[in-house]
Amino acid sequence: MKLVFATNNKNKIKEIQSAILGKMEILSLDEIGFSGEIPEDYDTLKENALQKATYIATRFKVNCFADDTGLEIEALDGRPGVYSARYAGSQASAENNIDKVLMELKGESNRKALFRTVISLKFNNRDYFFEGIVKGQILESRTGEEGFGYDPIFQPDGFLQSFAEMSVAQKNKISHRGLAVQKLVQFLDGKIT
Numbered sequence: 359m360k361l362v363f364a365t366n367n368k369n370k371i372k373e374i375q376s377a378i379l380g381k382m383e384i385l386s387l388d389e390i391g392f393s394g395e396i397p398e399d400y401d402t403l404k405e406n407a408l409q410k411a412t413y414i415a416t417r418f419k420v421n422c423f424a425d426d427t428g429l430e431i432e433a434l435d436g437r438p439g440v441y442s443a444r445y446a447g448s449q450a451s452a453e454n455n456i457d458k459v460l461m462e463l464k465g466e467s468n469r470k471a472l473f474r475t476v477i478s479l480k481f482n483n484r485d486y487f488f489e490g491i492v493k494g495q496i497l498e499s500r501t502g503e504e505g506f507g508y509d510p511i512f513q514p515d516g517f518l519q520s521f522a523e524m525s526v527a528q529k530n531k532i533s534h535r536g537l538a539v540q541k542l543v544q545f546l547d548g549k550i551t
């Protein structure tokens with residue numbers, strides 16, 4: 359089975375291919391010849407994920423899924439949340455976003471946070487959604503070189519390493535996107551007969 363993952367993020371493609379382990383062929387946007395930006399105009403993860411999946415499914419007439427992820431920090435009333443990608447401004451890099459979070463949490467003892475991913479799947483013209491959450495703590499400073507985004511400052515509960523100190527396979531087992539993908543794969547397993 360072929361399924362398009364509506365993302366340009368190579369790290370996400372790598373994570374999902376590792377989670378799916380050859381059960382189906384995941385095509386990136388590059389591989390279907392799309393190189394533009396997909397709009398994300400909403401203020402919920404679910405609506406943004408649906409918008410991205412619909413955008414590609416409609417143009418390319420393919421089964422397709424998209425994800426949207428947010429980091430919700432308790433002491434910041436759930437920020438950056440759906441605005442995680444551009445928390446430090448419209449051109450912000452991951453480095454800028456991390457700097458802003460660390461600055462806002464300076465001297466704060468409540469470091470509780472969670473990552474939430476919503477996957478929107480367009481499958482045979484119907485919509486399905488899968489959510490994954492991982493709880494953890496925001497570290498005082500960056501640790502580790504792997505991963506992407508906020509990984510160097512997020513330590514999942516029950517572990518002594520940040521996400522950026524974990525291999526893709528380790529992160530997938532427990533991460534927000536890993537858990538959402540496991541639900542997606544379980545659903546698709548039922549469809550492949």
Ligand code: IMP
Pocket residue numbers: 367425426427428429442443444452455505506507508509521533535
């Ligand atoms: P999006 O889902 O690509 O829009 O991600 C929103 C923001 O969260 C971006 O800044 C990403 O870098 C960040 N992000 C998404 N997934 C992860 C992850 O697994 N680890 C760390 N940061 C992430």
